[in-house]
Each structure stands twice: as C-alpha cells, then as structure tokens.
Amino acid sequence: MSNAAKLAMAAIFVFLLAVGFWRILSPDLETGKRLAANNCGTCHDLTAQKHHEKGPYMWEVFQRPAGSLTFPYSEAFLQRVKEQPFVWDEAHLDAYILNPESVIPHTRMVEKKSKHPVSFQEISDKSHRRDLIAYLKTLR
Numbered sequence: 347m348s349n350a351a352k353l354a355m356a357a358i359f360v361f362l363l364a365v366g367f368w369r370i371l372s373p374d375l376e377t378g379k380r381l382a383a384n385n386c387g388t389c390h391d392l393t394a395q396k397h398h399e400k401g402p403y404m405w406e407v408f409q410r411p412a413g414s415l416t417f418p419y420s421e422a423f424l425q426r427v428k429e430q431p432f433v434w435d436e437a438h439l440d441a442y443i444l445n446p447e448s449v450i451p452h453t454r455m456v457e458k459k460s461k462h463p464v465s466f467q468e469i470s471d472k473s474h475r476r477d478l479i480a481y482l483k484t485l486r
C-alpha cells in the first residue's frame with residue numbers, strides 16, 4: 347500500500363472514531379423528551395400553554411430564577427430561594443432531578459401523598475439526566 351493510501355485510511359479511521367464519540371457524548375433529545383413526558387409531565391406542564399399543575403410549568407425553565415413564577419410554592423422552597431437565590435442552570439437542574447432535597451430541603455416535589463397517585467422518581471442515570479436537561483432547554 348502506498349503511503350498516501352495508508353494516510354487516507356488513517357484519516358477515515360480517525361473520522362469514524364470522532365463520529366462515534368460525538369454520538370456517545372451528544373445528548374439524545376428523543377430520550378430526553380420521553381423521560382420528561384414520563385417522569386415530569388405527570389406534575390408539570392411541558393407546553394407553551396404555561397399551566398400550573400401539581401408543580402409549576404416548565405416552559406422556559408432553563409435559566410429561569412428558581413421560585414419566580416406565580417405558583418404556590420412550599421414554604422421550604424420560598425425560604426431557600428430567599429436565602430440563596432439561583433437560576434435553573436445545568437448544575438442545579440442536574441442536582442435537583444437526581445435528588446430534589448439536595449437543592450431545596452423539604453421541597454414539596456418529593457412529598458409522598460397517598461392521595462396523589464404519582465410521586466417523583468429520581469433520574470439516577472447520568473446520561474439520562476443530560477438528555478432530559480437538553481430537552482428542557484428546548485422548551486422555549
């Protein structure tokens with residue numbers, strides 16, 4: 347094989363490797379959408395209708411100051427954002443959907459009420475959280 351052919355083959359190999367990594371590393375919006383519908387849509391409106399349901403609506407949640415809507419947040423929630431205001435960036439969303447109480451102790455989101463048929467399920471898979479957050483960013 348000529349050197350030029352070897353070089354071309356090496357280039358193709360590196361290209362395919364890069365495509366493979368890109369696919370592994372880039373978030374999957376379809377998965378994110380499915381997770382949002384199944385795990386969040388039961389309590390949160392994910393549409394531009396902006397209806398408050400059991401929880402506040404998720405439209406434009408990304409970069410939104412926490413607790414900034416006219417929603418009847420819990421005392422615990424309001425107290426926490428008054429003491430330490432923050433916006434819903436990637437780090438806060440990631441921590442919150444893994445363990446809501448790590449961000450807002452005693453938040454009503456994890457309240458287990460026998461009356462309410464659904465309760466929050468944490469998203470323990472890191473790549474699923476990444477997919478879900480990527481999807482939440484598209485809600486605008």
Ligand code: HEC
Nearest residue numbers: 385386389400401402412413419420423453454455465466
């Ligand atoms: C069992 C119902 C329930 C489920 C399921 C649920 N949430 Fe919530 N969520 C709530 C409630 C209730 C609040 C308000 C918490 C409070 O006032 O303490 C809330 C608050 C929030 C907030 C704060 C919004 C703001 O205006 O500051 C975010 C962000 C959020 N939820 C994201 C999610 C995501 C993402 C999912 C899916 C992984 C999810 N929630 C699943 C009930 C739920």
